[in-house]
Amino acid sequence: MNYLLEEKFSKIGAEHAPGQEGRQNIDEIQLRGEKIEGKPVDFSHGDVDAFEPIPGTLDIFIEGVHVGGKQAYTEYRGSEAIRKNVAKKLSNFTGTTIDPEQNFIITPGTQGALFLAMGSWVYRGDKVAIVAPDYFANRKLVEFFDGEAVPVQLDYLQTTTCAGLDLTQLEEAFNSGVKLFLFSNPNNPTGVIYSPDEIREIAELAEKYGAKVIVDQLYSRQIFEGRTYTHLCAQNTIDPENVITIMGPSKTESLSGYRLGVAFGSANIIGRMEKLQAIVSLRAGGYSQAVLKSWFAEPEGWMTKRISEHQAIRDNLIDKLRASGYFQLRTTEAGSYLFPRIPKLDVSISQFVKILRLQAAVTVTPGTEFGSQFTDSFRINFSQDHAAAEGAIERIIKVVEEYRK
Amino acid sequence: MNYLLEEKFSKIGAEHAPGQEGRQNIDEIQLRGEKIEGKPVDFSHGDVDAFEPIPGTLDIFIEGVHVGGKQAYTEYRGSEAIRKNVAKKLSNFTGTTIDPEQNFIITPGTQGALFLAMGSWVYRGDKVAIVAPDYFANRKLVEFFDGEAVPVQLDYLQTTTCAGLDLTQLEEAFNSGVKLFLFSNPNNPTGVIYSPDEIREIAELAEKYGAKVIVDQLYSRQIFEGRTYTHLCAQNTIDPENVITIMGPSKTESLSGYRLGVAFGSANIIGRMEKLQAIVSLRAGGYSQAVLKSWFAEPEGWMTKRISEHQAIRDNLIDKLRASGYFQLRTTEAGSYLFPRIPKLDVSISQFVKILRLQAAVTVTPGTEFGSQFTDSFRINFSQDHAAAEGAIERIIKVVEEYRK
Incomplete structure (x- = not known):
């Protein structure tokens, strides 16, 4: 024992x-x-x-099965054709340039993307800033990779004009040696969106301290009336090699049963994530990958x-x-x-x-x-x-x- | 950096x-x-x-999709009904008793099972005996979990009556503090089967030294004429809490595109594997899990x-x-x-x-x-x-x- x-x-x-x-x-x-x-x-x-689920997804899956071996055995980072298809759609969505060859990986769910990104960036003893409250797996991932979680408060009940992140505490965290900031936007569990100013300040602080940022944007398409969403990856102030963005069609699009997610950003980290994927589960289910064609291509x-x-x-x-x-x-x-x-x-x-x-x-x-x-x-x-x-x-x-x- | x-x-x-x-x-x-x-x-x-793939698998997948939310969101260890179905078939196949509630988990491919099992048993610095040659991910998994791989030679070209494992070297490894032995049977890449005597001796040595064993039986159904296969998990000499067996339908059954594997054995380790799965990829794709119904139920x-x-x-x-x-x-x-x-x-x-x-x-x-x-x-x-x-x-x-x- x-x-x-x-x-x-x-x-x-x-x-x-x-x-x-x-x-x-x-x-x-x-x-x-x-x-x-x-x-x-x-x-x-x-x-x-x-x-x-998005109408027609099962038909696209079935087409994938009929493609056969080429769809069953993709590169570990995912089928080249589907990476091209999705990277283009996400470039449009986020207002950034995503190279499907270098900056993009398909994963088994966004959970898979989170695990691979954290495993690629966290070394034992590393301090990682985690929002309180935030998605339950975030702290568990820090534990599993023998990092140290440093909480940063989200005062979500005290404001209505921004998410309420304590930016002073975030800067203190970076100043105390935190190497990586992981957060979900919109925040899980509160459903609040980080304001343009908050995202700008997060990017500036990360750049100032040379910290990395992983942002989980799983619910970023389901924005309610009167709200605006800001993509961290589109901030020009932060080194793009220090950012990984995670998304997926499991929530708003109801495709969780197909276990699909994506991560894009830092070429170096995407490369590591693929190596890790090779020993974690090889690849996102080959036939399932085809289903990503329906994502961002929903009926009018x-x-x-x-x-x-x-x-x-x-x-x-x-x-x-x-x-x-x-x-x-x-x-x-x-x-x-x-x-x-x-x-x-x-x-x-x-x-x-x-x-x-x-x-x-x-x-x-x-x-x-x-x-x-x-x-x-x-x-x-x-x-x-x-x-x-x-x-x-x-x-x-x-x-x-x-x-x- | x-x-x-x-x-x-x-x-x-x-x-x-x-x-x-x-x-x-x-x-x-x-x-x-x-x-x-x-x-x-x-x-x-x-x-x-x-x-x-096994005939009818796509139809079973489609039925799974039509079941809906219950099939999309299973427990992390997999759908209860499908665990019962498969545990029974594998109990028959291996000649052991597998409790689907305590001793069984469905994973994203056998690669997923290997990763979860290794992550549940290997702590940094732990020595792990690895056969040379054996499946390429085995050594990489030891590296990733900061263990130390101790090679045990397989003299597969020198014999035709057994796989050729150097049992003296294996005992030396256990004696030098190796906590875990991971091997594939049939061996990947050589395609040789461990003889009944070899399996008996592996079980006895592991029991003598209190070591754990993970055996990857991915190809154990495709046995050629004149050969017999021995299940390590059916050896009565070894504490069943010290054994994890891994199988899956990706090879002989050609279901790799559905990303399905299973692990069974030690209740403690299956429990850990489920906790780890919760942060790695949540579960094997829900709809895909349904496809396991076709496994060990192929047409006559x-x-x-x-x-x-x-x-x-x-x-x-x-x-x-x-x-x-x-x-x-x-x-x-x-x-x-x-x-x-x-x-x-x-x-x-x-x-x-x-x-x-x-x-x-x-x-x-x-x-x-x-x-x-x-x-x-x-x-x-x-x-x-x-x-x-x-x-x-x-x-x-x-x-x-x-x-x-």
Whole structure:
């Protein structure tokens, strides 16, 4: 038994991760009152039955299968033709130049891209700045690669004009030797967008200290009315060799089942990511890669409709949560996440999410997955059947009523 | 620039890895004589156009897509229903009991299983015994996890009654502090099978020294006439918590394009592998997982026919290679690999494989990918169109004639 390895794995536990709820120990949970009936809703991820994949994706997959060996066995960084196709579309989207040969890799999901990018940049002992709160895997990746996570606060409840990143703390982090800054934009779990000024300052600070930046832009196409999105990779102030951008079609486009993501930026790091991919899983599924042709090539009006339907769900759920008077929250600006803060309860956040599941058939992700201090918040992904999501929010409110101090 | 990280990545280079040949620098290559015409053959992997996937797999994939969200978002260790389905079939195949809940994980290819298993067992500084020659990723995985590879010789050319593992060297390795033994059976690249005695002795030695074993059985269904296969996991002498077995349908079954593998064994390590999968790529592609239903459920006679077709190709290619008088080789006993030793040439092995590609349109993998000392061998995967493979072997012989000392 290697105790150091055992300790490392104890820090990357997946018991509370989205989708793993079925493996939780629920022996200690005692419910107050009866079950609250209603259609079960799993808010831990989007419902691809309510919001289906881009039309035609399965047909493109089938075409890929019929291409045969050439599609099954691509280069580790992905099929050359598909890299060209997608790099061009992402160059347009981000307003940058992406060379499909040097600066682009196709990965098994954005999770795959994150893992490869972190494994290519983090050496043991390296300090990595991580936003609090941010995507739960970010800190686990730092742990796995034996780095040291340095938290930078996001004061998302204190402002509405920017994401609320503490830039002074970020500069202190760089000044104290942080080599790499990893963050999601829009932020997961809060759904806030970094303002143009915040992105400009992040780029300038990184350049000043020679730090690297990985930005996870998974939800950057689903921008709600009145909001603008700024691409870090399009800032001229930062050395492009110090930036990796990650995207993928798993969320808004509902293609998670195909396990597709991409990373673009630094040629040196893309090269390392490919070497690492060669020993991690060889390549993103060959036939699946073909599906990327449908990405950024959706039918006319499809994306607009999808965004407005999500905005309508957002508005309804937020109205209900606010009307209850129990929650503090900030309106989602992009993506499908909401991160409500709950009042003091008689039970812990870990017990609360188990109670929600057992008593109200509602699955949410505890705030502690996004930073150990978020013991009073939970995340939902509201990409769900609209009526079912409303019913589930009503049940959450009832459970909070029942268990609050 | 982190020079230690740069050095690590220099050791896991993928330039000569199968399928990456298009990225090689060929500026320094000078050809003797004309191009040798013939149908191009890529022996770096099997040709899934010549040997197609198990019939019906695409239909099962499409059914998986139609299942929707439940199939797209499985537990990280894979869909419960499919784990049950496959664990049962593999219990029958191996003659062991595999609990689908505790001892089984579905991974993105067997490469994914190897990475997760190694990442779950290797801590920095750990000594890991690696067979020479063996699958090229094995040593790279030890490098990536900061372990120390301890080679154990396979004298595959000196015997025909067993694989030829130097068991004395293996015991010395365990005695010197090696914690883990990783090997492929049948051996990649030589295609030899470990004898019942060898497997028994490996199990006994591992148990004696408390060492762990990972056995990669990727090609263990494609056993040629007159050969028997022994499953290490079925040896009663070794603590089952110290064994992980890896398999998958990418080779004989031609399902590589779906990126599917499995690992089974130690509940503790399967648990760690799932935690690691959560940050590496979340899960094997959800819809792809469904395809595992076709595995070990092939149409009557399909597997027998596939094996006999491969045996016929093997026999033809070996006859030609032997008739030339240039090569030393051992007859493949299982799987589709051949690992001929070539005579002394005027060019290096690295130049030789580039010349083969440029002058004869034949792609092979240099022996050095399987151990730095194998500068006089190359690997081919003969799962190819039969006639094309024969033509390619004739061209290889001509190139050897041209360049030999």
